[in-house]
Amino acid sequence: MADDGMLMNWEISDTPIFAKPTVQGGRWKDRLAAKRQARGPHSREIFREGRQDNGKEEYIGPNASEHPPKKQRFDDHSANDDIQHAPPAEEYIPRSRAPPAEEYTPRTRAPPRNRPVQEESRRSFVAGKLPLGSISIGGGASKKITFDDDTRDTRKPYVDDKRKPFVAGKLPAGSINNGMSKEVAAAKPGQVVSSLFTFNPSSKTKFEEPPEEAQEPAQPSNAPLTDEMATFVNLGLSRRLAAHLSTKMDMKAPTAIQKAAITQMIKDDSDAFIQAETGSGKTLAYLLPIVERLLAMSKGDAKIHRDSGIFAIILAPTRELCKQIAGVLERLLRCAPWIVGTTVIGGESKQSEKARLRKGVNILIATPGRLSDHLDNTEVLKVAQVRWLVLDEGDRLMELGFEEEIKGIVERVRRSSLRVETLNGIDLTALPKRRITVLCSATMKMNVQRLGEISLTDAVHIQADPADEDTLKVLPAGDETEEKKFSAPAQLKQAYAVVPAKLRLVTLASILKRAFARRGSVMKAIVFISCADSVDFHFSMFSRPPPPAEGDTVIERPELPKGELTKDTIAHGTTFSSDTNSVVLHRLHGSLAQNIRTATLKAFTQSTEPCVLICTDVASRGLDLPNVDYVIEYDPPFSAEDHLHRVGRTARAGREGRALIFLLPGEEEEYISILASGYKEGKKALTHNTADDLLRKGFGGTGREWEERATEWQLEVERWTQESPKYLEMARRGYQSHIRAYATHVADERHIFNMQTLHLGHLAKAFALRDKPGSIKVPGLRPAKMTKADRSVAARKAKRGEVDVDKAPEGERVRKQRKLDLDMPTVDGNDAARRMKKKMKEHMAVASEFNIG
Numbered sequence: 001m002a003d004d005g006m007l008m009n010w011e012i013s014d015t016p017i018f019a020k021p022t023v024q025g026g027r028w029k030d031r032l033a034a035k036r037q038a039r040g041p042h043s044r045e046i047f048r049e050g051r052q053d054n055g056k057e058e059y060i061g062p063n064a065s066e067h068p069p070k071k072q073r074f075d076d077h078s079a080n081d082d083i084q085h086a087p088p089a090e091e092y093i094p095r096s097r098a099p100p101a102e103e104y105t106p107r108t109r110a111p112p113r114n115r116p117v118q119e120e121s122r123r124s125f126v127a128g129k130l131p132l133g134s135i136s137i138g139g140g141a142s143k144k145i146t147f148d149d150d151t152r153d154t155r156k157p158y159v160d161d162k163r164k165p166f167v168a169g170k171l172p173a174g175s176i177n178n179g180m181s182k183e184v185a186a187a188k189p190g191q192v193v194s195s196l197f198t199f200n201p202s203s204k205t206k207f208e209e210p211p212e213e214a215q216e217p218a219q220p221s222n223a224p225l226t227d228e229m230a231t232f233v234n235l236g237l238s239r240r241l242a243a244h245l246s247t248k249m250d251m252k253a254p255t256a257i258q259k260a261a262i263t264q265m266i267k268d269d270s271d272a273f274i275q276a277e278t279g280s281g282k283t284l285a286y287l288l289p290i291v292e293r294l295l296a297m298s299k300g301d302a303k304i305h306r307d308s309g310i311f312a313i314i315l316a317p318t319r320e321l322c323k324q325i326a327g328v329l330e331r332l333l334r335c336a337p338w339i340v341g342t343t344v345i346g347g348e349s350k351q352s353e354k355a356r357l358r359k360g361v362n363i364l365i366a367t368p369g370r371l372s373d374h375l376d377n378t379e380v381l382k383v384a385q386v387r388w389l390v391l392d393e394g395d396r397l398m399e400l401g402f403e404e405e406i407k408g409i410v411e412r413v414r415r416s417s418l419r420v421e422t423l424n425g426i427d428l429t430a431l432p433k434r435r436i437t438v439l440c441s442a443t444m445k446m447n448v449q450r451l452g453e454i455s456l457t458d459a460v461h462i463q464a465d466p467a468d469e470d471t472l473k474v475l476p477a478g479d480e481t482e483e484k485k486f487s488a489p490a491q492l493k494q495a496y497a498v499v500p501a502k503l504r505l506v507t508l509a510s511i512l513k514r515a516f517a518r519r520g521s522v523m524k525a526i527v528f529i530s531c532a533d534s535v536d537f538h539f540s541m542f543s544r545p546p547p548p549a550e551g552d553t554v555i556e557r558p559e560l561p562k563g564e565l566t567k568d569t570i571a572h573g574t575t576f577s578s579d580t581n582s583v584v585l586h587r588l589h590g591s592l593a594q595n596i597r598t599a600t601l602k603a604f605t606q607s608t609e610p611c612v613l614i615c616t617d618v619a620s621r622g623l624d625l626p627n628v629d630y631v632i633e634y635d636p637p638f639s640a641e642d643h644l645h646r647v648g649r650t651a652r653a654g655r656e657g658r659a660l661i662f663l664l665p666g667e668e669e670e671y672i673s674i675l676a677s678g679y680k681e682g683k684k685a686l687t688h689n690t691a692d693d694l695l696r697k698g699f700g701g702t703g704r705e706w707e708e709r710a711t712e713w714q715l716e717v718e719r720w721t722q723e724s725p726k727y728l729e730m731a732r733r734g735y736q737s738h739i740r741a742y743a744t745h746v747a748d749e750r751h752i753f754n755m756q757t758l759h760l761g762h763l764a765k766a767f768a769l770r771d772k773p774g775s776i777k778v779p780g781l782r783p784a785k786m787t788k789a790d791r792s793v794a795a796r797k798a799k800r801g802e803v804d805v806d807k808a809p810e811g812e813r814v815r816k817q818r819k820l821d822l823d824m825p826t827v828d829g830n831d832a833a834r835r836m837k838k839k840m841k842e843h844m845a846v847a848s849e850f851n852i853g
């Protein structure tokens with residue numbers, strides 16, 4: 001039966017007159033008359049007991065005690081709709097004109113001003129402020145009666161115990177059965193304990209049902225090629241290198257981008273821009289031709305040696321990425337141990353880096369800051385032999401503000417004169433005759449083009465379309481007509497879930513419970529969250545000890561990695577572990593010390609147990625984490641590019657992968673079009689999930705039992721939060737930082753992620769909070785400076801696409817700050833650190849308060 005949401009609180013009373021049995025069936029007027037009769041002639045007086053006849057009108061209704069209703073501040077939503085939104089005047093009825101108690105029905109409610117119009121007919125009373133005239137029936141249960149929406153057939157009331165009405169803190173204990181009543185009784189004054197399943201806005205989009213016929217699974221777009229001719233040898237690699245790839249690295253054939261890049265870079269000495277989707281093997285696409293040409297110089301005993309000079313410099317934006325590239329190079333060079341690679345990335349003393357440089361190196365992997373530092377201060381670092389300068393993850397290099405350093409490095413390398421014939425008896429003719437710059441990126445954003453202008457000359461644009469091997473492209477740079485849009489791997493199964501704010505946390509728990517219900521279905525999952533404080537809260541919450549009832553079963557848990565560094569970043573994921581499948585939880589964000597980040601990431605990478613990584617975007621770029629089969633974007637990304645990098649952590653090198661993004665009902669549903677633009681088949685490639693579906697699958701049970709289980713789970717987490725000042729503060733911090741991070745979406749997308757429509761009260765529930773949002777003040781977090789008026793101006797400007805960055809609303813500044821924060825601990829070198837600090841000061845006055853990296 002459809003639910004029209006008409007709710008009444010049926011409350012028990014000790015007075016015998018109320019203990020009469022329920023009158024069921026028939027029209028409501030008939031039932032009403034019957035009940036009146038049952039109560040006898042004085043029933044109205046009893047109901048009106050307590051009326052103050054002091055000349056003032058007394059009001060009844062949901063918010064009677066607050067009448068006349070207070071004007072609502074923008075940020076003062078409560079988790080309880082009844083409290084939160086001042087209802088229209090007609091809902092407040094002077095008591096003298098009040099209908100008989102039984103007749104009390106809530107009048108039309110105006111939809112809240114700042115969120116999408118929702119089903120008007122779904123209402124509930126604040127139990128603590130129950131209208132005096134409410135009807136009570138036996139059993140002590142507060143029951144919701146719903147009627148068929150279409151027919152309004154009041155003859156067949158549907159009493160549904162599991163759907164709980166909202167409760168404010170003052171309800172007498174025992175008024176409502178099930179878990180809610182205990183919570184209400186225990187709630188402190190001013191707290192709000194709200195029901196999960198009432199007052200949720202519904203989706204505005206009409207979702208098409210997926211077609212009946214089974215769709216052909218999409219062919220992987222970043223897999224090694226299967227064409228017989230596509231062997232490494234056919235591309236021009238030596239047998240030695242090809243055999244090493246095949247036997248020691250398990251790579252039998254190149255990927256499409258490798259095919260295009262190797263062919264080009266072995267025979268031609270032009271600059272190159274390599275653009276290919278995530279997980280397509282770009283690292284080897286530039287490393288293989290470099291190593292091949294260094295190998296070709298070595299004939300018999302005449303080999304290059306570590307002190308022959310630096311032939312290639314590879315720049316990457318973060319230490320993690322540098323280490324990852326160094327790892328791939330190290331494996332590759334096992335077939336040519338006389339070629340030496342090393343890193344200069346900070347994190348250890350400059351002296352030891354200098355010592356390594358002095359010993360000699362042929363391929364140097366560096367972060368721009370640290371390399372600039374060494375170029376200025378380390379005499380032994382000579383760049384005269386450098387033939388290749390590779391800029392990996394170009395967009396990230398620019399985002400982190402390395403433009404100046406890169407300019408300096410490019411200048412330094414170009415200035416030094418190049419030796420091209422012989423070097424200590426070694427034939428140099430196999431090497432490029434000129435210096436080559438290679439720029440790599442998965443996206444072609446404006447900032448990448450800017451980096452291209454700084455570093456490339458007459459470059460070729462190398463792209464690959466594996467669907468049509470004839471079109472493996474080597475294009476003149478700047479050929480806009482042929483430019484391929486960056487897309488997600490075709491085999492990635494992308495879904496989105498439209499989940500109301502209140503249900504977010506419990507839905508995430510449900511998804512993870514289901515994903516790890518059986519051993520082997522999902523091995524590794526990554527959950528992306530917008531800010532560090534929120535990561536910390538979710539990590540602690542998901543790893544909290546199970547409640548005593550569950551604790552009776554002894555669950556065998558795998559041993560966690562030992563070590564000081566990871567003791568606070570790795571824990572058992574108790575929430576979604578089952579007795580047959582224990583899950584290990586990791587957390588990662590830019591505010592953790594570098595050595596902790598490295599150790600945590602290593603543990604996640606090497607783990608053979610099922611595990612989950614909860615992290616910020618710090619783990620979204622370039623990291624090659626093996627066996628990640630599920631990516632959940634719990635908080636939507638800050639830009640479409642970020643989304644593609646995040647989901648690119650799965651479905652790598654032709655493997656399968658799933659991704660799910662959470663969206664709120666309303667404006668956020670527009671994001672579906674952006675998701676669809678990453679796929680050839682558009683929206684058909686996407687799967688739609690509702691919160692109800694996800695909850696039902698995760699919490700199980702028969703009928704609507706999942707609702708009760710979900711409610712129990714949510715209440716348990718709320719208790720856990722309330723009972724400890726530490727976790728309460730953690731939840732509040734997470735909540736506040738989340739809201740601030742929400743304001744930092746790129747201007748183009750801010751009409752989708754619109755602060756105006758963000759329901760702060762419902763969002764508080766997703767952080768297991770019972771506070772009214774306006775009252776959440778966390779020490780150390782300054783309140784946002786933007787006024788409501790500022791926000792509207794910003795929203796209007798964003799809509800017109802004319803946001804002025806210099807006079808930007810806080811969102812823009814905070815977004816910049818987020819980018820800087822994100823990798824702050826990664827950026828190395830004293831100069832780099834000074835530069836970052838300076839930029840932080842320039843960009844924001846709120847640097848220290850804001851912890852969303």
Ligand SMILES: Nc1ncnc2c1ncn2[C@@H]1O[C@H](COP(=O)(O)OP(=O)(O)OP(=O)(O)O)[C@@H](O)[C@H]1O
Nearest residue numbers: 224251253254255278279280281282283622624653
């Ligand atoms: N020819 C190949 N055959 C099989 N696996 C490969 C091949 N080339 C690369 N891989 C694997 O593919 C994965 C992705 O490679 P890589 O990290 O270089 O991708 P990428 O294009 O740089 O991705 P991103 O844009 O996310 O940084 C790695 O695990 C790598 O070992």
